Amino acid sequence: MDDWSPERLAGALNGGRPRYLEIAEAIGADIDAGVLSPGDRLPPQRRVAQRLGVDFSTVARGYAEAVRRGYIETFVGRGTFVKAPQPQPLRPDPRRAREEDPMMNMPPEPEDPALVARMQAGLAHVSANLLPLLRYQSVTGSPQDREVLCDWLQANGLPCAPERLALTPGAHAALYAILTVLCEPGSVVLCEDVTYPGLRAIAAQLGVQLVGLPGDEDGIDPQALETAIRSHWPAALYLNPTLHNPTTRTMPLTRRQQVAAVLAEHDLPLIEDDAYCLVATPPPTPISTLVPELGWHIAGLSKCLGAGLRLACTTVPQQSQMGRFSQALRALHVMVSPLTLALLTRWIEDGTAAELQVHLREAARARQALATEILSPGAPQGVATRSDPLAFNLWLSLPPGTSRAEVMGRMATRQIGILPSDAFTVSGPPPEALRVCLGGPIPLPALRADLLALQDALSRKDWLG
Numbered sequence: 001m002d003d004w005s006p007e008r009l010a011g012a013l014n015g016g017r018p019r020y021l022e023i024a025e026a027i028g029a030d031i032d033a034g035v036l037s038p039g040d041r042l043p044p045q046r047r048v049a050q051r052l053g054v055d056f057s058t059v060a061r062g063y064a065e066a067v068r069r070g071y072i073e074t075f076v077g078r079g080t081f082v083k084a085p086q087p088q089p090l091r092p093d094p095r096r097a098r099e100e101d102p103m104m105n106m107p108p109e110p111e112d113p114a115l116v117a118r119m120q121a122g123l124a125h126v127s128a129n130l131l132p133l134l135r136y137q138s139v140t141g142s143p144q145d146r147e148v149l150c151d152w153l154q155a156n157g158l159p160c161a162p163e164r165l166a167l168t169p170g171a172h173a174a175l176y177a178i179l180t181v182l183c184e185p186g187s188v189v190l191c192e193d194v195t196y197p198g199l200r201a202i203a204a205q206l207g208v209q210l211v212g213l214p215g216d217e218d219g220i221d222p223q224a225l226e227t228a229i230r231s232h233w234p235a236a237l238y239l240n241p242t243l244h245n246p247t248t249r250t251m252p253l254t255r256r257q258q259v260a261a262v263l264a265e266h267d268l269p270l271i272e273d274d275a276y277c278l279v280a281t282p283p284p285t286p287i288s289t290l291v292p293e294l295g296w297h298i299a300g301l302s303k304c305l306g307a308g309l310r311l312a313c314t315t316v317p318q319q320s321q322m323g324r325f326s327q328a329l330r331a332l333h334v335m336v337s338p339l340t341l342a343l344l345t346r347w348i349e350d351g352t353a354a355e356l357q358v359h360l361r362e363a364a365r366a367r368q369a370l371a372t373e374i375l376s377p378g379a380p381q382g383v384a385t386r387s388d389p390l391a392f393n394l395w396l397s398l399p400p401g402t403s404r405a406e407v408m409g410r411m412a413t414r415q416i417g418i419l420p421s422d423a424f425t426v427s428g429p430p431p432e433a434l435r436v437c438l439g440g441p442i443p444l445p446a447l448r449a450d451l452l453a454l455q456d457a458l459s460r461k462d463w464l465g
Helices: 006-012 019-033 045-052 056-068 113-128 143-155 171-182 197-206 222-232 253-266 319-333 338-349 352-378 404-410 444-459
Strands: 072-075 079-082 165-168 188-192 209-213 236-239 270-273 295-300 312-315 384-386 393-397 417-420 433-437
Touching: 019 056, 045 056, 056 072, 113 338, 113 352, 143 165, 143 338, 165 171, 165 319, 171 197, 171 236, 171 270, 171 295, 171 312, 171 319, 188 222, 197 209, 209 222, 222 253, 236 253, 338 352, 352 384, 352 444, 404 417, 404 433, 404 444
Parallel strands: 188 209, 188 236, 236 270, 270 295
Antiparallel strands: 072 079, 165 312, 295 312, 384 393, 393 433, 417 433
16 A cells, blocks of 8 residues: 555654564564555555655665565565465474374375375365364264265265264263273173273273183184183174274174174174275175174274274164263264365265375385285294284284293384284283384385394394393
């Protein structure tokens, strides 16, 4: 604005600081306050000097300082104008990059710049809807979000009934709430004898007793399940039947049908923690669909899209149970995060989620192939490696005379995540076995180096101190 009054600067010229700096800062303050807008024309420097009673050189230096700070720009023959603010390029915060938990079974992270850019673009949708996303909302997600997620599950080959779908802040939140609904302190929950550590931690918090069931290559033994039901009168059965963490096995359909038949005969609820159902392709038939009035199904998104989203799709067996389940979730977590839910639904609608799934499967196959290339030829006698091309980890059974503590000690300085069998064992002494995670932020060259070090750690018997 050519008529902008320089008298506004008069009050600023009394701070005991160089006057040219105060002129520049006053211009910046009026821009911040909205008095000056991008494109406004400032008065000529000589006019400002006359009205303020200062030297022309002072005003000239003040304008020059404002130019240096990016407030204004000057064009010969046209004048001085307020400059449009330039967006600062966003750069990663290196402090964020240091945050990871190597004890978790993490998926491989995307490295393709185009895919990362698509993921980042989804945040523009979140930003455009920021204010409503900061409100308290439905504990189990909005109807719009549930509809999008239901369609996505069905497109991935997973049956979904919208009226029985709840969106929860991660699989742990769903599991905690389900156990709260089904169990009382002292209740028994059956599970695999080697099972997911998260279940053990939650059960301990709730005072729930876990009883591990033996199994074979196909999963838990249906006869052992029958016997345990008659012996313990359990509140539920917990299973992780697809790409089981940590053994990587996937229960075949015949065994799923056998387990479902036992559950139906005894009217026993099932908690199906299907953390990898959106990684497996095609996804196996969920056991919960074989006993629809008994099966709680949890499709977590940590393993296929990112643990930082803290989201899961939970299907309750009967619509009448949705109320109690929602109350338990509200008491524990208030609601699922609308911010992360908005990002997820955007990724689904624009195809980013599907592209992430493709990347994840390709990366898992590449890392499993690398592990096979390094460990299989040089593995010492007695080392048994169990894996799946789409799994994020290996399950290593160690030979007699080699302890898990010894191998972990040799690998202590490495980035690769290794967890001993103690964390997974429910019944009996822990086997000499290790879960080796191949995912997370570790790049392929570093993973190769760590796998070579693991091969050496499995073979060596010397200790130097």
